[in-house]
Amino acid sequence: MADSRLAKNLGSFFESLSFESPKEYLPPSLSKLINSNYYSKDTYFSQEEIRKGLNSNNDNEIYIVLKFLVRTLTTKQAYDEVNQLFPHVIKNINSRNLKIRRLVYYILLRFSDQQPDISLLSINAIQKSLSDKNPTSRALAIRCLSGITVPAILPILTLSLKKTVKDSSPLVRSASAIAIVKCYRLDRAYNGSSETIGELLSDQGSLTSQLYAFLDILLSDNDSRVVGSAIVCFRTVFPGCFDLIHGKLSHLIEKLNYLDSYSVELLLDLLTDYALVFLPTTEAKATAKTDQPAVSTESATANATKSVDAPSPSASGISSTISGSPSSSASQVLHDLLLNLKFLLYSDSPNVILAISRCVSTLFPFALDDLQLFPTLLKFTHSSARSSFDQSHRKELFLEEIDHLISLGLVSNVTKPQLSHFVPLSEDSDLASRLKIKILFRLIDSDNFDYIFNELKFIIDDSDKPIQLRRYSLQRLNGILVSDLSADQLSEVITFFMAKLRTPNDDLVSENITGLRQLIQVDVGTYVDVLIKLAGKLVDTTLLAPVAQASIIWLLGEFSIRGEKDTGGNISTLRRYLPDLFRLLVGKFKEFDTLVKLEILHAISKLITNDIYEAKKADEQYIIEDNATFKLFNYVLQLTKYDHDVDLRDRSRLVGSILPNVVYVANDGVKSGQMNVDELLGDFEIRRQCEEKIEGIEFAVYMFQTDKPRPVLGIQKESETLKCLEEYHRVTKDRLDPAYLEYYDEVRAQGFELKDYSKYVKSISGGGERPVKVLSTHGISEDVHGVGETLPRGSNVSKYKLQTLDDFLGDDGAADSEGTSS
Template identity: 25%
Template sequence: MSQEINFRNQSISTEINRLLNSGSEKDKLYGLKKVIYSMSYGMDMSEYFMSVVKNISSSNFEIQKLVYMYIIRYSEYDPNLSLLSINTIQRKLNDKNQIFRGTAIRMLSGIRVPAISKIILSEIKRCIMDMSFYVRKAAAISMVKCYRLDSSSLPILIEYLLILFNDQSHIVFGSALFVFQELCPEKLDLIHPYYRKICKVLHKLSEWDQVTALNILLVYARKCFLKPDDKTSYNSEDLNKKESFFNEESYFNEESNEKAEESINNILNKDLNLLLTSIIPLLRSRNSSVIMAACKILYHVGPLTKQSELAKPLIYLLKESSDIQYIVLTNIIAIAIKHPTFFSPFYKHFFIYPSDSQSIWELKFEILSLIARKENIKDILEELKWHTKSSNPNIIFKAIKSIGYCAVNHCSISELCLQNLIGNINSANDTLIVESIFIISQLIQLNPKDNLHYIEQLVLYYDSIKVASAKACIIYLMSKNIFNLPKLSLDMLRILAKSFSQQEEIVKSQILIFAVKLYIIYSSNCFEEKLEDSPLDIFLKNSKISNISDENNIPSSLILEKNKMPENEVIYNNPSNKLIVTKLYDYIMLLARYDLSYDLRDRARLYKFLALNSTSLFTQKVVFSFSPNIKMTTDSIGRETFTLGTLSLMLFKQIKGYENLPNWSDDITQLPHPNLREEKHNNIFEDTNDNFLKTSTSKKDKKDNSILLNINSVEILDLDDFYRSNTDTEDEDSETEIESKFNSNYEENTNSESTKKETSFENEEADNKQIIPLL
């Protein structure tokens, strides 16, 4: 079998070599496609390096592209053979076709051989001065590859970058911003003269260049502006005073400095307002990344009045694919944690659809619980109640948890939420019952004295509940409120003792704690005698162990005195009640002593030892310790600490390479002067977004000017003079005279240009022949 595979591989290799060395362009193209196809599957195709490099001089553009892809991938495989192709690539840099020149510079910079870094730098310098915007853009991208190949070339590349910043082509300017972000994102002083230009041409850049520009502007705004104030205004009087703060005389004058400092915030925010205004059109972009980057600036840079504008664009993105929906929802949660009112009017957009995946509807449940307000709480509550009837237990859990969170945040609806949750206990769905009881217990603990009647209702449902965790939760609630329900506690202990042996371990543990608490209460006689320190208490005091106090900083000696209500004194001092509690306590302790669970047996021995001295302060501290209430929060608390739109925010953990946004500057004297952001008009190129190239030679400029001078020398009638003319023949004569002069001048110029082009092409061919190989 292995021999057959080897034979098949050899035959394929022979076939590819035959195609690559064929004289037919069609066969070469087919062979290269086979090589690239195999490369895409991770196969090693380095054995064809010599055959592929031979085809780099082909005149077929498709063949050239495939050869460039191959050489970029395997240039490190054999650097010496890679250098053979450099001579041909340099010839392509002189090609008349701008696409060939642009592809050649990208190919040259893609060869990862450190020996040619100087050659790449010199070719980049020539290409950034090319008259084609496509070549200049390719040269800009090549600067990043050159920097990764040789980091010591950064100062030279920054000089080239400043030339590209002055380019009037928006395509080239966008690529220059990308180069800045890759080479030197910390050198914001390079952005000062071009800040306003970036803001003005932001809507003209390509979509991915817009994302790059917005990321740069975000960091720039945080470092170079004061934190905006909602009351900031932009008055002409403030703008006229912009020299008053930075002027040397007024700067050292305390009186004038205090006045100027009040208005300088408006001056600096004038440029910030330019940024916030220029990104508004981008909120309607068709690219979701652009919308997210624009929202990031509004959220982290804009004042509160501007931040509310990011809600609608983010809501619009919920119509995209599920992947984009997940990213958008995680960012909405981060915003809603701090500013829930932004999304409150759009609560219906977060209703769950049957087609939503689990990751999507989990986030939607969290958002609904965060943005719930008095205006929309009824609709949101109805939506959540509907999903409690779902067949999916995960949806039931999330829906009930969201109801509980809404009840915690809105006291006005807490009663309504509790009633709805109590109604779920009659359900046949065990998941619904368990989750409802858990949320009910958390809500009751927030205000137990006003919700005692709900505890009584839960006790009535105790026997009908089959889930152990739900039973344990009800017993825990009774044990937490044992002082407020003395009569019900006696009946509850009687019910629990009957079924102790049939319960699961988690229920038995709660029954044991409940019985110990009730026994200590009835045996301590706190209404009759004052508690004294036992020998154990004296030992613990000397050992500094018993310095524990409850959550209200009340001495532990007053635990029972504080919680035993005088109106219940008759119940606590009733001898028959004490006898019943003592017998039930002994019965439960006996069963726990011989239980199969060693953990339960250990607990029983511990509690029995503590209960031997029920008047001990240490015993009361341990048994009646105040456990903190569980705080109901969403699962996404903490997302708001990450920067909007980052991977760390989406994954909810800090990823390697994540950097927090810089803090706002508080010292106005450390901010750059507003005059540094004045635009400089030293443009090297005019806009060349077409396929026609303009020459830069002085001779041609003179000839073009001569044509214009000859045309301007012809007398052209004004509109009024035209209508005052008596006959049309004079107009026809004047038109024919203009055409004849223009045609004669145009023919002379075109003939001279054609002869010059022929001589220039001959000179280029002679120069190309003199190129020396680099071996």
């Protein structure tokens, strides 16, 4: 039999017994068995047992049954069964046992919207808990009261908040800030008002105005926990209501180093937006930093001590960039904020570091190097031994953040050890690897080109890397070819591209050709040697992939027949030998892929179009008799006319309808056999049609000889996958009229009344801050400050005693309650 069932049976058996003397005790081992194993994950209670347990006078039985109900809610989702027991659960809301009330509150909040009438019956008991001596009990009460989704409790909740925002316990005041958020949402959900916050605040008697006043009190609190919860409430309910912030700005900045990480993140975002609107920009001061002489360490330290006590010399140096002697209110605020950022950089929270990066890049871009923000961001891009989804997503976020700072020009002087952090690793996700490559190419210069290019070649040659990543590396390399590389570096890259044309993957070959095309398209005269070498590779059809062959033929037909300046004579030489090269290609026409055949047709069409147009511009007649180029063109048209590929045949008919030929204009048509062009030109009708097309060659020029744009690199925008970061960096464009800067300086100088309710000995709610004495389940007296929180046991801990079952099951709960109320 399982221990839980044995313990349950023993408990039921001894409960039915009556001892002759109240001083009789169970053995300690038996008491421990019943106490520890009466409830486990395998315990199951019937409906009758649950009702009996909920109506029991024994706190231990009630607690065990409530635990079973909560477990049922989280596993079996048996809402209907628990819903029927809801009235029996609410009966225990007046229990003096805090653990029982906690479970009752949980079930109450789950079913308050389904049984609002019964839920309202519990409000009086919850209000009584607001006057409990235990601050944890008061905090739970206000959070439970605000969580009941019944609109009728709004007036009661407002009165309770008026009381709890001035409670002596920071735990209660912090819970009041969360209750304000729930109260506001409940009001807007059930009243259905479409008014804005400004319109609601204009009515002094509205609920929103009362909540606004409560939040004003909480923001003025001296306790950091309360201020943190108030910041969360402000960002949720009253974003943009900066009237709450003006006088408390310095107070909030002082609390930055004492808040929890989530509150720090929200407060930094709030301070960044506030400074952009209500404080003068720091751009002029950043410019003045380079014009002014360097500030000595002694003067900088003297200035810094006006805001913080004994700051570090480095922090003092940073603060001096804002103002040599911070006298005005705005300068003092920026001075204090920058000093606090220096210490917040040691936080281990990724969200805080991102908030600091947003603040620094927006307000203090000139101080980024002094703050050492880049090494801090780099720290969060490291991979751990056990890489999880959250860590991978965090790495991607910080890589995107670093890329954002580099794009703004705020990161410079990156060392080689730091560059090594951006080399893609095997455990990196695809997005992280792309971001690292993107950052490497943003940081490339003459000093680190060799290091980055060698890493890039390793990635491209590594067959284990995803093909998409290898292609992306080539795309990034193509993006910097034209403007960012020297002649020696370009020569090294061209050699690398030429060596990779035999790569079996068409995507990689296409990117190699794209890079070479960029260079040739920008300056054919300079890179005509590259074009000649590419043409030489066409002689052996086994050296190149079909995509590479088609791309080279396109380059020859596109750029070798233009009228660019030919300083070295290489372009003219290439043009003279093009017909011979095309004759070699046409001789192997049937062996080529369809894509190569199509490019051969296009290249010869461009060649004959250029010859006809040049003769026409020189007022010369283009001779088609005994013309080797014209015969070659007609032969290619004949081959493509009877090709097995439908698209190729269709393109052949299109070209034949524009350019002069004998294949598509002959009366009887030209068969697939041997063709004599000169003999066909003896036909008057064929010759007339050819001459008409020669006269209308301008249309063919528009089709074949228009300038082509530079190739699109095809790089997808990675930030689309991280839109949240782009949205996070978006700041308001609103700026305050400079004429009002002095007015808001005066508003901030007026200050506020700092609230310090902890100095009161007795709470307004009726409870003190003294530790509460409760009796544990083992009969040991402990000091507790909250649910489940116990202080270390002292030397006066009482020993175990033998006790009766009545004492154990009945008096223990009473003693526990008495200890709680004492």
